[in-house]
Amino acid sequence: MKCTKTKRLAYTEETINIVNSLSLEEKISLMGGNVTLQDMLNDLRDSDEQKHYNYYPYPAGGIAEQNIAPMLFCDGPRGVVCGTGHSTCFPVTMLRGATFDARLEEEIGEAIGKEICAYDGNLFAGVCINLPYNPGWGRSQETYGEESFHLGEMGKALVKGVQSENVIACIKHFAFNQMEISRFKVNVECDKRTEREVFLPHFKKCIDAGAASVMSAYNLYKGTYCGHHDYLLNEVLKKEWDFDGFVMSDFVWGVRDTVEAANGGQDMEMCCTRFFGKKLLEAVQKGQVSESKINEAALRIVRTLLAFQKNRLNQYSKDIIGCKDHIQLALKAAREGITLIKNENNVLPLKKTSKRIVVLGKLGDKEVIGDHGSSQVRPAYVTTPLQGIADAVPNADVIYYDGENLQHAKELAKGADAVIFVVGYDYDDEGEYISEDEVDSYTGAVGGDRKTSLGLHEAEIELINTVGPKNANSIVVLIGGNMIMIEEWKESVNAIMMAYYPGMEGGRAIGEILFGDVNPSGKLPFVIPYREEDLPTVNWDTTHQWYDYYHGYAKLDKQGIKPSVPYGFGLSYTKFDFSNARFSSSENSVIAECIVKNIGKRLGDEVVQMYVGFKNSSIDRPIKLLRGFSRVSLNQGESKKIIIECPKEDLCWYNTKTSQMELEHMEYEVYIGNSSNAEELLSGVVEF
Amino acid sequence: MSMYLFENVEHEERYKTKIFVTSVEHSSFHWHYDYELILILKGSLQIKVGSRVALLGPRDIILLNSQEAHELQRTEEENLCLFIQINKTMISDLKNDSKLYYFYLDSKDQKHVPKNGYKAYIRMAACIGTESLKKELCNIYRVKSLIYMMIADLFEFTLCDIHQKPKEINGKNSLSLLMYIIDFIRGNFKDNNILENLYKSVGVSEKSVYRILKTNIGLSPKSLVLNNRIENAKYMLKFSDKPIEYITCNSGFCSGSTFYRTFKKMTGVTPAEYRERGGDVSVDSNIKGYLKFDIKEALYLLQNLVDEI
Numbered sequence: 001m002k003c004t005k006t007k008r009l010a011y012t013e014e015t016i017n018i019v020n021s022l023s024l025e026e027k028i029s030l031m032g033g034n035v036t037l038q039d040m041l042n043d044l045r046d047s048d049e050q051k052h053y054n055y056y057p058y059p060a061g062g063i064a065e066q067n068i069a070p071m072l073f074c075d076g077p078r079g080v081v082c083g084t085g086h087s088t089c090f091p092v093t094m095l096r097g098a099t100f101d102a103r104l105e106e107e108i109g110e111a112i113g114k115e116i117c118a119y120d121g122n123l124f125a126g127v128c129i130n131l132p133y134n135p136g137w138g139r140s141q142e143t144y145g146e147e148s149f150h151l152g153e154m155g156k157a158l159v160k161g162v163q164s165e166n167v168i169a170c171i172k173h174f175a176f177n178q179m180e181i182s183r184f185k186v187n188v189e190c191d192k193r194t195e196r197e198v199f200l201p202h203f204k205k206c207i208d209a210g211a212a213s214v215m216s217a218y219n220l221y222k223g224t225y226c227g228h229h230d231y232l233l234n235e236v237l238k239k240e241w242d243f244d245g246f247v248m249s250d251f252v253w254g255v256r257d258t259v260e261a262a263n264g265g266q267d268m269e270m271c272c273t274r275f276f277g278k279k280l281l282e283a284v285q286k287g288q289v290s291e292s293k294i295n296e297a298a299l300r301i302v303r304t305l306l307a308f309q310k311n312r313l314n315q316y317s318k319d320i321i322g323c324k325d326h327i328q329l330a331l332k333a334a335r336e337g338i339t340l341i342k343n344e345n346n347v348l349p350l351k352k353t354s355k356r357i358v359v360l361g362k363l364g365d366k367e368v369i370g371d372h373g374s375s376q377v378r379p380a381y382v383t384t385p386l387q388g389i390a391d392a393v394p395n396a397d398v399i400y401y402d403g404e405n406l407q408h409a410k411e412l413a414k415g416a417d418a419v420i421f422v423v424g425y426d427y428d429d430e431g432e433y434i435s436e437d438e439v440d441s442y443t444g445a446v447g448g449d450r451k452t453s454l455g456l457h458e459a460e461i462e463l464i465n466t467v468g469p470k471n472a473n474s475i476v477v478l479i480g481g482n483m484i485m486i487e488e489w490k491e492s493v494n495a496i497m498m499a500y501y502p503g504m505e506g507g508r509a510i511g512e513i514l515f516g517d518v519n520p521s522g523k524l525p526f527v528i529p530y531r532e533e534d535l536p537t538v539n540w541d542t543t544h545q546w547y548d549y550y551h552g553y554a555k556l557d558k559q560g561i562k563p564s565v566p567y568g569f570g571l572s573y574t575k576f577d578f579s580n581a582r583f584s585s586s587e588n589s590v591i592a593e594c595i596v597k598n599i600g601k602r603l604g605d606e607v608v609q610m611y612v613g614f615k616n617s618s619i620d621r622p623i624k625l626l627r628g629f630s631r632v633s634l635n636q637g638e639s640k641k642i643i644i645e646c647p648k649e650d651l652c653w654y655n656t657k658t659s660q661m662e663l664e665h666m667e668y669e670v671y672i673g674n675s676s677n678a679e680e681l682l683s684g685v686v687e688f
Numbered sequence: 689m690s691m692y693l694f695e696n697v698e699h700e701e702r703y704k705t706k707i708f709v710t711s712v713e714h715s716s717f718h719w720h721y722d723y724e725l726i727l728i729l730k731g732s733l734q735i736k737v738g739s740r741v742a743l744l745g746p747r748d749i750i751l752l753n754s755q756e757a758h759e760l761q762r763t764e765e766e767n768l769c770l771f772i773q774i775n776k777t778m779i780s781d782l783k784n785d786s787k788l789y790y791f792y793l794d795s796k797d798q799k800h801v802p803k804n805g806y807k808a809y810i811r812m813a814a815c816i817g818t819e820s821l822k823k824e825l826c827n828i829y830r831v832k833s834l835i836y837m838m839i840a841d842l843f844e845f846t847l848c849d850i851h852q853k854p855k856e857i858n859g860k861n862s863l864s865l866l867m868y869i870i871d872f873i874r875g876n877f878k879d880n881n882i883l884e885n886l887y888k889s890v891g892v893s894e895k896s897v898y899r900i901l902k903t904n905i906g907l908s909p910k911s912l913v914l915n916n917r918i919e920n921a922k923y924m925l926k927f928s929d930k931p932i933e934y935i936t937c938n939s940g941f942c943s944g945s946t947f948y949r950t951f952k953k954m955t956g957v958t959p960a961e962y963r964e965r966g967g968d969v970s971v972d973s974n975i976k977g978y979l980k981f982d983i984k985e986a987l988y989l990l991q992n993l994v995d996e997i
Contacts, residue, residue, distance in 0.1 A: 355862065365850060386852050387786065394854035397861045399790075401849045408800065408847050 003166055005210050005244050008307040015303040018066060019295060027298040028280050030061035032273030034070065037252065040271065053374055054081045057121035058271045060248070061301060068302055069309055071168075071248075073271065074116050076126015077142055077158075078370060078503065079330075079377035080321070082119045088112075088326040088504065089379035092370050093128060093154075094481055095337035095500035097144030097525040098570070100607040100629045102157040104333060109161015109169075111326045116167045118316040122308060123168040125215060126375070129155040129202050130178045132482055133551050134538040135526060136450040138180035138430045141370050141481030141501055145525025146552035147567070147626050148198055149650060152205030159211045166312040168304060170213035171206045173250055175199060175232055176547070177217035180433045180449045181540050184253055187220035190547040196654035196661065198549065204241055212245035212304050216266065218254055224264070227254040233265025246300040251374075262289040267297040322380050327505060334502040334509035336605065336631075339522035340571040341486070342496040347418075347473045349516025349573060354396045354417040358471075359386050360403040360463060364422035368479045370501040371447050373432025379504040385422045385477060388507030392515040403463045410467050419471040420514065421493070423460040424479030425450075431481075451540040454532050455485035468492030477510060483526045487564060498524065516573065521605035521631075523570035523675065527553035530564045550622070553676055557623040568609050568626065568675040574600025574636070576674065578608075583670040583684035589645040590686055592672040596632060597639035605633045606674055610644040611681065612651060613669030621653060624671060624678070644672070648688070704775040705835055707820040709986040711767050714922070715760045716915035717905050718874060719867055723774040723791075724752040725838075727813040729989040731767030735760055739906040742796045747993065749810050751793035751842075754779075755863065757870055757905050759915075768986060770817045772835075779839055788851040791842045802846040807997050812838045814993035821987065865890065866904050869897060870912070877916035878940040883909055917941065918954050925963040932959050 019027065035058045043051045054075045062070025075081040079089045088111065090096070096105055116124050128142040129151045144154040155171065162169040176188040176199060190199070207214075214237060217226040226232060227249040237243045248268040255261045258275040262283065269276040283289045320326070340348070350357075359365075367382035383391075390398040396417070403409050403421075413419045431447025455461070468474040468489070475495040478484050486496060497520070499510055512518040529535055536551050550558050553567035581594040592610045610628035614621035628644035651668070652661040665688060673681035706722075712733055726735070728748045735742045735750060736759040743763070744750060752758050754776045779789055792800035793809060802809070816834045819827050842848070851863065868890055876882050886909070887894050901907055907915070921939040924930055933944065941947040951959050 359852075386850070387855070390786070390852040391854045391856070394856065395861050397863055398852045399849050400852055401847075405847055412849070 002311045003163055003210075003212070003308050007311070008212065008244055008303060011303050011307045011310070012299075015299055015306060018068070018302055018306075019298045022063070022066070022298065024284065024291065024294065025281060026063055027294050028276065028284075030063070030068070030301050031267060031280065031294070031297050032269045032276040033058060033060040033073075033271035034062075034273070035059070035271045037272045037274075050084050052084065052376070052378070055084060056082055057116075057119060060268055060270060069122065069305055071123055071268070071301070071305060072121040073123050073125060074119060074121035075374050076112065076124055077128050078126075078375055078501075079379070080112060080115045080119060080121070080124075081375065081377055082121065083321065084378045085380050086318075086321045087115060087377050087379055088322050088330055089369050089377040089382070090330045091334045091337055091503035091506060092141040092481065092501040093144055094141050094525065095502055095522075096333055097150065097154055097337075098339050098498075098500065098522040099333060099336040099631070100150070100523055100525075100609075101336055101631045102153055104336065105154050105157040106161035107329060108333065109158040110164055111161075111329055113162040113165025113167040114314075114316050115321045115326070116162075117165060117312070117314065118318050118321050121167070122305070122312075123170055123213060124162045125170040125172060125213075127155055127158050127162070127169050127171040127206065127211065128173070129171060129206065130173055131199055131202070132526070133178050133547055134536055135482035136454055136538065136540065137178045137482065138447050138449040139371070139373070139375075139432055139481070140430070142375055146527070147525065148202045149626050150525060150629070152202035153629075155202055155206045156209040159206050159209050163210060163212065165314065166308050168212045168245070168308055170215050170248065171203060171211045172215035173217035173226075174203060174214050174237070174247075175217060175226060176221050177219055177226070179219070179538065179540060179545060180431075180447065181451065182542050182545070183218045183433075185219075185543050187223060187544050188547060189222055189544070191549065192656045193654045194547055194549045198551075199547070200236070201650075207237070207241050207243050212308070214243065214245065214247050216247055216249050216254060218250050225256055225260070227266055228257060228260040228264035230264045238265060244300070245304045246297070258283050259288045262293055267300055330503045331505040331509060334506045335512065335518045337500065337522045338502060338509055338513055338520055339498040339524055340495070340513075340520040341498055341524070341528075341565055341569070342490065342494070343571050344494040347494040348475065348497075348514060350393070350418050350473060350514055352393055352395070352515055354393055356416045357389060357393060357396050357398045358412045358416040358419045359389060359398065359400045359422060360409055360412070360419060360467065361422040361460065362402045363424060363426065363479050364400050364402075364420075366426065368426065368499075368501055368506065369503060370427065370481070371431025372427040373447055375432070382504045383507035385499075385507045385510045388509065388511030389420065389514060390511070391508065392511030392517060403460075403467075406463065406466045409463060410470050413467045413470045413474075416471060418473035418475065419467065421460075421464055421468070421474070421476045422479065423456055423464065423476060424484060425481070426479070449540045453485075454483060455488055461489050464489040465492045475514065483528050485532060486528060487530060498522070519573045519602060519604040521570065521572060521607065523568050523607045523609075524565060525567070527556060527563045527567040527676075528565035529556060529561070534559075534561050534563075549620070554622040554625060557676075566675050566677040568607075569677065570607070570675070572600070572604045572606070574598055574602050574604035576600070576604070576606045576634070578673055578682055581672050581682035581684060583672075583686050585648075585686045585688050586645075589647050590627070590651065590668065590670060591643065591645050592628065592670050593641060593643040594672050594682060595639055595641050596634065598634035598636055601636055603633070603635050605631055607631050608642045608644065609673060609675065610646060611671040611676060612646065613671065614664070615669060616666045617653075617664055619653065624669065624676070626676070627651070704778055705831075706773040707771070707816060707831070709768065709770050709817065709983070709990075712760050712762050712769055714762065714919060716919050717757050717759045717870055717907065717912060719755050719757045719870060721754050721776045723754050723776065723779060725772040725774070725813055726750050726752070727770040727772075727810060727817070729768040729770055729986060729993075731765040732763045733760060733767050733769060734763055736905065738904050742794060744796060747810060748795045749793065749806060749813060750795065751791055753790045754788060755867060756790075757866060759905070768989065770813060770986070770990065772813060772816055774835065774839070778835065779842075786853040786855060788853065790849040790851055792847040793842065800847045802841075804841060804845040808841060809838065810993060811997040812841070814990045814997070817990045818987070818994055860892070862900055862904070865892060866900055869901060869909075873909070873912050873916055877913050877920065878938065880940065880942060882913055882940070913940075914950065914954070918951060921947070921951060921959065922955070922962065925959060926966060932963075935959070
């Protein structure tokens with residue numbers, strides 16, 4: 001990364017000189033967006049469909065006379081939101097989480113960075129690393145999974161990739177933002193350990209990796225709006241973590257009070273200036289906000305923009321947007337992330353010599369790329385699952401029916417070599433959401449949290465249960481942003497594949513995996529329980545929510561509840577053998593290694609996972625947590641030694657008495673394997 | 689060649705749809721890109737769709753989907769039918785030409801009844817028919833909108849499958865092979881060595897060709913060739929003055945006796961007798977009168993449908 005924190009800090013003196021030469025008004029003008037609410041609504045309501053939210057980079061600040069470029073905001077995370085019919089639409093973040101491929105995520109960051117340059121933007125607000133406390137969160141698709149360590153590693157990779165192109169990576173939403181319907185009104189609370197061990201570490205990791213901007217969240221934390229949060233923004237982010245960049249608010253409703261926000265550490269009101277601007281000037285003049293606060297904000301903004309601007313030597317023409325290489329990268333991600341959960345009797349891969357394939361389910365012929373909120377990317381085309389399947393088996397008759405009439409669906413299934421159900425969610429079922437409290441919407445999305453059920457729609461369950469058993473080769477392809485319950489129908493089909501929202505070439509990847517052109521290698525970045533009640537309860541429509549210390553796979557583990565499908569699980573068309581496990585520690589890290597061998601019949605990738613256990617702890621700690629992962633590609637018969645290291649820092653707990661993260665000195669269990677299933681992990685102990 | 693204008697459908701410039709009333713004699717297995725809606729006004733008609741045989745009577749309606757192989761055959765009765773041939777581009781997704789929509793609309797089929805029943809389509813077809821006979825600008829627009837209304841109803845209320853083709857169309861699935869074989873035979877039935885040439889051209893074994901035809905339209909390759917040859921002969925006998933010897937060769941038969949035998953077996957009469965009678969079946973002396981009479985009758989029947997249904 002060229003524009004590292006060190007490099008940025010080198011511009012401090014120059015920045016101070018610039019800021020000192022500005023008037024108070026000018027400094028304050030840097031601290032707000034230049035898009036009016038009306039502008040945004042006009043974009044949204046454009047009937048031509050060429051305009052939409054963020055179809056061009058939204059500007060903030062900037063002083064032409066001083067050569068200070070405005071901040072030019074581009075949303076994400078599945079690609080660049082700007083433009084219509086151009087940007088590369090990558091698979092959603094959750095699918096990319098399922099790849100457990102940090103190197104690939106960095107490449108995606110580089111590609112996105114380049115496209116942002118071509119759009120003349122300078123900031124990418126697409127590093128969403130909010131942890132889904134409950135998988136029903138409507139925007140789960142925008143994050144990597146339920147494990148903080150994994151979020152940190154993947155988020156870090158994206159930050160590095162984006163910033164390597166001298167585009168500012170903005171991480172969001174800081175913090176405790178994992179409820180959609182109530183996001184403007186909910187006050188989240190939790191205990192200190194939960195705050196420091198579960199919900200903040202991945203943010204710190206991204207800051208340590210050099211992220212230059214942070215977006216504050218809409219919700220309240222411990223009674224204060226996150227956009228005004230002195231503790232989170234001033235104490236934790238800027239002081240403790242020594243963050244050098246600038247904070248921006250989430251849009252329109254992220255700042256609600258001029259004085260509290262300014263004093264609370266908010267640097268930039270986005271995307272319209274309503275509480276800052278004139279009102280902030282008045283507050284300073286009245287002595288409610290000190291000018292030093294303004295100076296600090298201006299310093300952060302100018303220094304960051306200056307550093308990135310000066311280091312941006314590359315120019316990219318518009319041709320790079322949606323170019324073949326980037327689309328190929330999107331396809332690669334889809335191929336690596338799609339997760340095979342069940343494959344009874346090896347019905348998959350299906351035969352290329354099949355004569356008749358039937359595809360059922362409303363989503364089969366849809367462009368399943370994700371919600372229609374602020375993360376909506378508009379690519380030149382989308383390959384639907386149906387098209388991808390037809391392309392994968394050109395010598396077969398591929399027939400699609402939406403599945404409404406069960407009799408007809410049954411008849412079609414009986415005559416087919418295989419039946420593929422494409423089921424799950426679309427942008428009406430889950431996604432970003434504007435509550436009814438707010439009059440004007442800037443996304444026009446329906447979305448929301450999955451508040452009634454984490455399972456499939458009733459009609460789809462009935463379709464699978466009625467028709468699945470009628471064909472010996474029945475497969476369910478799941479579409480959605482997070483965990484989908486499978487108990488009600490899993491026995492009716494032979495194979496189950498989770499495709500998340502697989503991007504513009506997702507349909508192609510689905511077809512390739514179904515028919516064996518590609519060997520699936522994704523792993524679930526979340527647990528699938530037997531019962532929804534095994535997960536923490538969340539009241540989706542509320543003004544107050546408590547977060548427990550435990551959630552997801554760690555909660556099931558702690559309570560001795562067996563999951564239906566474990567965290568980190570994913571099947572392959574080949575088989576891997578793990579042996580020679582060795583566990584040790586160095587001064588700064590814990591090390592796990594083993595030999596992985598491909599003992600199956602074809603080339604395949606495996607994701608080796610490392611878990612660390614805390615059963616000897618004298619305090620309440622999880623049974624085990626993911627603390628490392630490494631993807632490896634092996635030919636048939638090939639074996640490699642895999643070494644995974646975890647910094648001891650990542651094993652700490654938060655001691656409320658000393659207000660420090662501390663390392664326990666005891667014997668730790670260390671595990672290595674290809675999922676969180678204890679019965680199949682190789683284990684050992686390490687003491688320090 | 690065919691007088692029924694099935695294959696080379698010229699569309700009214702104005703609404704990409706050919707609408708006409710006629711009586712049907714015979715049309716052996718063929719396919720076209722158009723969607724073809726047939727409404728029986730009078731008499732009965734035998735329609736073979738794929739391997740299914742349907743006998744339609746008055747007020748029966750059937751939709752033949754794009755690229756669906758079919759054969760029409762008149763029965764003992766005279767018939768009068770309304771044809772609405774809709775260009776595929778009015779129905780298919782212009783962005784994505786690799787989709788083929790397949791609608792289930794056959795009033796004789798009790799298994800796949802549309803949610804809005806068959807009467808709606810019978811009435812709509814009849815309205816399209818009556819409206820198309822008037823030629824003012826307002827009528828043209830009305831016809832267009834009626835056709836689109838019907839297409840909308842098809843999408844909303846009938847069972848609809850989508851046959852998805854791969855992006856690269858050099859795949860050989862059974863639908864594309866079937867169409868190829870039918871076309872080949874229609875185009876080359878005059879060759880003496882047609883079947884050998886077919887197997888070479890299509891690149892698929894004799895057994896496979898047999899299987900594809902038999903499963904999809906219930907005929908063997910040999911039968912399909914014969915159908916085409918006899919149909920050609922009948923046409924030439926009825927509408928041309930060419931001598932029978934000429935017609936024999938032109939229809940692909942090597943010997944006069946083979947032609948004579950085959951013709952008699954398939955139609956019940958000798959070629960000469962067929963020519964004398966001026967065509968199929970019932971002895972109708974006043975041919976010219978028959979046609980004129982049809983249009984008035986057609987209008988009458990259509991209007992009845994519009995009023996009653």
